[in-house]
Amino acid sequence: SQQGEEDPQALSxxxxxxxTMNCSYKTSINNLQxxxxxxxxxxxxLILIRxxxxxKHSGRLRVTLDTSKKSSSLLITASRAADTxxxxxxxxxxxxxxxxxxxxxxxxxxxNP
Amino acid sequence: GAGxxxxxxxxxxxxxxxxxxxxxxxxxxxxxFWYQQALGQxxxxxxxxxxxxxxxxxxxxxxxxxxxxxxxxxxxLKIQRTQQEDSAVYLCASSLFRGVRYEQYFGPGxxxxxx
Numbered sequence: 001s002q003q004g005e006e007d008p009q010a011l012s013x014x015x016x017x018x019x020t021m022n023c024s025y026k027t028s029i030n031n032l033q034x035x036x037x038x039x040x041x042x043x044x045x046l047i048l049i050r051x052x053x054x055x056k057h058s059g060r061l062r063v064t065l066d067t068s069k070k071s072s073s074l075l076i077t078a079s080r081a082a083d084t085x086x087x088x089x090x091x092x093x094x095x096x097x098x099x100x101x102x103x104x105x106x107x108x109x110x111x112n113p
Numbered sequence: 114g115a116g117x118x119x120x121x122x123x124x125x126x127x128x129x130x131x132x133x134x135x136x137x138x139x140x141x142x143x144x145x146f147w148y149q150q151a152l153g154q155x156x157x158x159x160x161x162x163x164x165x166x167x168x169x170x171x172x173x174x175x176x177x178x179x180x181x182x183x184x185x186x187x188x189x190l191k192i193q194r195t196q197q198e199d200s201a202v203y204l205c206a207s208s209l210f211r212g213v214r215y216e217q218y219f220g221p222g223x224x225x226x227x228x
């Protein structure tokens with residue numbers, strides 16, 4: 001079963017525009033991570049935000065986390081055609097000691113040149 | 114610096130055949146994970162190793178699935194008597210340290226098609 005739900009499922013924008021993707025999850029977490037997956041390639045880690053952080057930046061990426069709403073958002077500014085990919089949020093469980101990540105179904109982003 | 118490698122990249126198996134999927138993690142990485150990704154879905158956790166110890170196998174869908182990492186480096190995921198529902202991409206990931214607060218590095222995956 002998958003914990004996260006990304007919204008929207010698909011997003012199509014023009015190059016230069018900003019893209020916002022949202023993720024909701026169900027259980028308490030230690031950290032939330034965002035990954036990117038290009039067609040036919042493996043997952044690439046983008047950014048990790050801890051449960052006690054509210055916002056984090058990395059280059060053109062901005063991630064927010066609202067633990068009270070169990071939600072996170074990923075903002076990609078000034079998008080490029082190379083940003084076309086599927087984006088997944090992944091959470092870890094706060095309890096149980098499990099090391100696993102639980103992924104959402106992903107948002108498929110298309111950036112048109 | 115080599116990343117996580119997986120072989121084969123593609124595997125076609127007839128229903129009922131056994132398959133073995135290999136993962137070479139980044140050298141020195143303690144943690145190793147296997148995930149299964151169905152078409153259009155996010156990856157789903159299968160199992161986790163810390164060095165050679167399999168600490169979590171709660172995601173293995175049935176006793177036909179077996180994973181090992183005997184020397185704490187290379188890992189093999191074996192699927193016995195494959196079924197059509199086993200068709201998916203199998204992703205391996207490794208992490209330098211124990212704990213999910215550390216980034217997991219993923220391999221390109223093995224796409225398994227069971228006919």
